[in-house]
Amino acid sequence: MIQLPPSEVAGVGSLDLTTMERQILLQMQQSSEIYAYDSVAVLEFELKTRSDIVASAMALNNSGATFATFEGSYCNERYWQLQPNGAFRLRGGVTPAEGITDIFRNGRLYAFECATAMVIVLYKAVLGAIGEASFNTYFGGLVLYDWQYDSDLRIISRTRGTSYPGDVRYFNNPDFNPTNPEWRGENAIQLPGGLYYAHGLGIRRPEEILRILNMRRRPGSLTPAHLLEQYEVLDYAYTYRLKSGVARIGGQVFVLG
Template sequence: MIQLPPGEASQLHTLNLTMMERDILRQMQLSPETYAYESLAVLEFELTTRSRIIEAAKDLNNSGASFATFEGSYCNERYWQLQPNGAFRLRSGVTPAEGITDIFRNGRLYAFECATAMVIVLYKAVLGAIGEASFNTYFGGLVLYDWQYDSDLRIISRTTGTSYPGDVRYFNNPDFNPTNPEWRGENAIQLPGGLYYAHGLGIRRPEEILRILNMRRRPGSLTPAYLLEQYEVLDYAYTYRLKSGVARIGGQVFVLG
């Protein structure tokens, strides 16, 4: 169920949504859970940003970027500096928007592991959602490494409720073969139609991802891989405020002109 301020619920039909966005909206409306929004504009922003996450996941899948462990990571050093731990640090003089966009434009020059891929997808979606000016204001000094991310990329972890396309899920492989620790699990973006984007594996159905992980278990293991109930959700209400020009920079609140 969707909860909106008085007078705005009747305006749901006025939203200019794609068929996929309307399908997500319909699922949320039919859910026994309550999704409260401070305004119709925030709801619309969430739906369109979820579309951007899905689009970014597909674009990264088609970019030519490769999977690599932290030790084997590499990047386009015109935009990023490769750190000893496998992190990418944005070069001085390069804007955050330029750095993120290059990963999708010149993916063959990049290799990274799956958690970093999830953060890159979310950054690209937020860039599209709030625009270059706001993105460069709030996401200066980017470092891409594992699940480390800028404090203005607000991500909420949930252990109950329904996940929707655009959320991040985790396929856990608790009995992975210790000789290949990169197969301890797989982060994935939930897509429409029961599909998932998992960096290095591509776009697949969940049973395919589980089958691949199960092939990488410890010899003799009887503990199968499984999809965790926990999932990660972008904080859409906070991100909407970045778009509108009111948010935090260094602990202070600013209004952008």
């Protein structure tokens, strides 16, 4: 169920939502889990940003960016500096918004592994949700590498409950063939309709992802790949505050005028 202050409840019915957003809202309303919001505005922000994450995942899938191990990663060096460990460091004089946008505009110039892809998708969605000026304020000095990310990209790990489109899931392959360790698992963005975006595999149903992982197990393995219950959720309430102009810089909080 959704919990709101009594004065905010009536505002839910007037929200202008897409079909996907309304489906998520209905699932939340009918769930036995409690989803508490300070205002309808924060609820709406979450629903709209989930749409942004889904759109960003589909855009990255269509960008031409390819999968690579850390050793084989590459990037558009006009915007990013490739580090020895395969990380991408934003060049001086390039704004965070320009760097992230270029990955989607010139994807053929990029190759990276699946965890990095998930972070890129989330950055792109947050850029769309809070706007370029705020994004550049909070996300300066970006480095793209694995699950390392800026402290203002707040991500919450949940070990139980319902996941929704826009969440990040993990398909675990515990008995992967050690000659191909990149197949130890697959990070994926949950999409509507029971689909997932997995970088390098594209947009697929979960059984297809599991089939591909099971083909990459060690010989004689009896332990199949499986979808973990744990999932990752963007901290929408915190991200909403970034949009509204409340900044955290170091250990201090500032209101942007």
